[in-house]
Amino acid sequence: MRDWEKAQSTLVHPQRAHPPQLTIQLSSPTTIRCHTDVAWNKESREAGLAWIFTDGEGREISRGCLHQQHVSSSLVAEALAIREALGHAVALNINIIWIRSDCKGLIQSITTNQ
Template sequence: MVLDPSEIFCNTDASWSHTSKEAGLAWIFTNGSATEIFRGSIKQSAVSSPCMGEALAIREALLQAATNHYSIICIRTDSQVLAQAITSRRKTTELYGILSDIDELAFSSSSPFINCRFTYISRANNGPADGLAKACLVTQPVVNPNQNSV
């Protein structure tokens, strides 16, 4: 596979609290030279599971990528199950709404992306996004889940 030199990479992660049902969502964009070009995070309430948090982080990353006019993007997640669900376009009951949003953003005819792909990255190689998500969970005020964050 030949990579497009204009492809933007985005590592995503979420940190979830079982007791508060809140999640810190994080995304870090880099170019093909692995130079960071943008990062963001947000704290979300009413998150039902760690996998839901990971999916929410991916959706937020896609919204940020569209806002920043990144048209060729590779989303990298340390959730192998989620990466497989997105690429196979299978929607689980718990994640149906979020996966539908991701599918629409990434693969529909109205997608803002020329090319959008999703890959699994090991947790060991996702440290910066993991640290950003954990810091966000501890320090940021919570966002209403019914309010669009972008």
């Protein structure tokens, strides 16, 4: 048993790569916060997308929503909501934005370019 344990301590175990943790920091007082959320129906494959823009004080600047058909998953719906929100931000000439979503997997994929 001792020989086995000793041999195990010398083995190189690969480290699991964890996505980098981003420091949450507003870079400017003019940064606009954008909260997105969705509702997705698995049976009908429809989704309701929504987003709201607020300033640093929490005051609403604008909001939007959209109904989408033929949405294959809740993850796709979350991605569509972010895409539509960014399009709305461009239309409003918002160029400093902080996207906030409750879909951790999607946000990690975006921030790590995966």
